[in-house]
Amino acid sequence: MTIDEAFKAGHTKLRLEKWALPEDHIELYDAGNGYLGPWVHFHSPLLDKPHPIFIGDAEQEIDWVPYSAALPPQPQPRPAESDAAKPVTKEQENSR
Numbered sequence: 654m655t656i657d658e659a660f661k662a663g664h665t666k667l668r669l670e671k672w673a674l675p676e677d678h679i680e681l682y683d684a685g686n687g688y689l690g691p692w693v694h695f696h697s698p699l700l701d702k703p704h705p706i707f708i709g710d711a712e713q714e715i716d717w718v719p720y721s722a723a724l725p726p727q728p729q730p731r732p733a734e735s736d737a738a739k740p741v742t743k744e745q746e747n748s749r
Contacts, residue, residue: 656681657711659719660689666720679706700738727742 684690
């Protein structure tokens with residue numbers, strides 16, 4: 654399926670099955686009056702924000718498939734280590 658065919662069929666999110674992460678996908682946008690915009694956004698859990706990509710040939714026959722899963726929540730920064738999680742030094746052990 655081409656990007657253009659997918660857009661005309663009402664799909665707004667597509668992916669290639671050969672992509673490494675199953676959450677990776679592109680999002681299509683309506684430029685107005687039902688026309689596909691020249692830019693798509695690439696979404697991946699490895700990115701902080703969607704990456705814009707210019708599409709030059711939306712009619713090129715590539716094995717695009719509709720993507721319907723939601724992007725999982727972005728990983729949160731790890732909390733700082735608590736004192737209880739830090740290893741005990743010999744000095745601390747001897748002072749007990």
